[in-house]
Amino acid sequence: MEVTGNLPQHVAIIMDGNGRWAEERHLPRIHGHQKGVETIREIVRAAREFKIKYMTLYAFSKENWARPKKEVDFLMRLLGAYLDSELKELETNQVRFNVIGRMDELPKGVQEKIRRNMQRTEHNRGLFLTLALSYSSRVEITDAAKRLCRDVHEGRLRLEEITEDRFQDALYTRGIPDPDLLIRTSGELRVSNFLLWQISYTEIYVSDKYWPDFKKEDFLEAIQEYQKRERRFGMTERVKLPHG
Ligand code: FPP
Numbered sequence: 688m689e690v691t692g693n694l695p696q697h698v699a700i701i702m703d704g705n706g707r708w709a710e711e712r713h714l715p716r717i718h719g720h721q722k723g724v725e726t727i728r729e730i731v732r733a734a735r736e737f738k739i740k741y742m743t744l745y746a747f748s749k750e751n752w753a754r755p756k757k758e759v760d761f762l763m764r765l766l767g768a769y770l771d772s773e774l775k776e777l778e779t780n781q782v783r784f785n786v787i788g789r790m791d792e793l794p795k796g797v798q799e800k801i802r803r804n805m806q807r808t809e810h811n812r813g814l815f816l817t818l819a820l821s822y823s824s825r826v827e828i829t830d831a832a833k834r835l836c837r838d839v840h841e842g843r844l845r846l847e848e849i850t851e852d853r854f855q856d857a858l859y860t861r862g863i864p865d866p867d868l869l870i871r872t873s874g875e876l877r878v879s880n881f882l883l884w885q886i887s888y889t890e891i892y893v894s895d896k897y898w899p900d901f902k903k904e905d906f907l908e909a910i911q912e913y914q915k916r917e918r919r920f921g922m923t924e925r926v927k928l929p930h931g
Contacts, residue, residue, distance in 0.1 A: 690737045690907065692914045695867035697741035698734065699889070701881055702726070704873030704897030717761045722899035724769055728776075733903040734814055735780055737910065741815045741863055745881050749789065749823035763794050766820070770800035774807060781813025787859035788822035815863065822859075824883040831857035860885055868913045870906075872898045888920050 702723060709719030727744065734742045746766070752759060777784050784804045791798070801820075834857050838844035844853075855861070865885045869878075874895040878886065892909045894901060 697866045699743040699866035701871040702898040708897040708899040743817040781811045783811040784808045785817040788820040792821045
């Protein structure tokens, strides 16, 4: 399926509602996460098909560590299994795999699989897929501020040289354009500490569906809704979408 018109270059997604999807079916929450992985697979394939260049998925927040140990352990095992099972598909589908967040807080085995997947796909140019893991936007911004302060303190950088661009380069997302479209599932109207700097001018689309029920057609609908919007970037005139 081909999508024409102004495509969002970068789509970011807050995948929410796995737990509620399972609870509504009187299933343990972990079934929702399992089903959520299937949705990731479908949406990543669709992104390739629609020729989206960048996709960033909020897979595990820093706050998620506070969930019951059993659920966290399950999510980490699921993540490890996902990293193994998807590698071949990522390689053949020209997907470049990337992770943002405090990777050092993840189990060692998971870190190794992440490094392996990143290395094995680093030459792919079809879709730049980023998973946010142990991610917190406030931590990201604080870390960036610390790094710049250290550079000034140690004489590598002058205070006047700290510009928006320089700050952006100190974030985990260095080199990745800001998202054009942010999708959140399960109807919540929150940004939940996700890419706070990067979504300053991003169009937000909220779907009422739980993540496990979010399908390719729903993704297409979000893109079509994006295509109808005017993006003004703070100006008064209609601005032509930058990535048409
Ligand atoms: C939210 O559902 C989802 C997450 C914890 C993040 C997304 C996780 C997956 C799609 C599955 C795991 C995938 C990997 C690769 C680890 P929720 O539990 O917050 O749902 P609720 O708000 O209904 O409780």
